[in-house]
Amino acid sequence: MFRRVDLDNFEIEAHVRNVARVSYATSLMKQGVLLSTVEHLLAALYSCGVDNVYVELDALELPILDGSSKPFIELLAQAGIRKLRRQRRYIHVIKPLEFSDGDRRIGIYPADEFRVHCFVDYKHPNVGPQEVEMTVDRQSFSRELAPARTFGFMKDFAGLQAMGLIRGGSVENAIVLDDEGILNGPLRFADEFGRHKALDLIGDLALVGRPLKARIVAHKAGHALHTQLVTRLLADHTLWTETTAPHDSSAARPSVADSLSATS
16 A cells, blocks of 8 residues: 555555556556556565555655665565464466567466566667566565666656656666667676566566466566556456465465655
């Protein structure tokens, strides 16, 4: 639950029904109140198994910080996580769902774990085709994906800021490219672009509202296809069933972090 402390603690649920726009970042809106760039924090919360948390902020966009989920992982560690007594409920996918938009494709398939496969191919000398596949949990996400930063082209920055996005954007919190190369290297990973797109995918999948047991394959997809997948999945109850973890599993009890405050 996001809480706008600058608007009398107005609350916006992190759920796909509140998705407002998905150009360059995922934004939520409820009763005209906007909240932009939620995916980096949601990816961290989701991968760490945090089901119950209030995120308090005083602006319409979450702080970009260093452009990755790593600072949010560190904030979660500082806030602490409590385990509750209730069993955790999962959405377990039992039938595949897939669709495409031109050469962009996305699908979700039955699995007994949460696994993502993300492929990107940017026509740029420093990017090209990159592919990431992994089972996602707190350890793997923190190590392999959380440090991967967002990226963009210098020519797009003015337009994004005119849209009210990346208001704190700079070479300190994004990988910036021009037509020739990377303006502010070095990269944290050789395939940092693909890893960050996998991070974005996980953040958008968090809008399901339940932990997933499924394998997701995204081929040159983006926020629009990610959130369409969530909407279509939830709309068709023949594709999934709700399950709970066994009582003796450490994953059986939802987690709650003390309130996180994000001040821009």
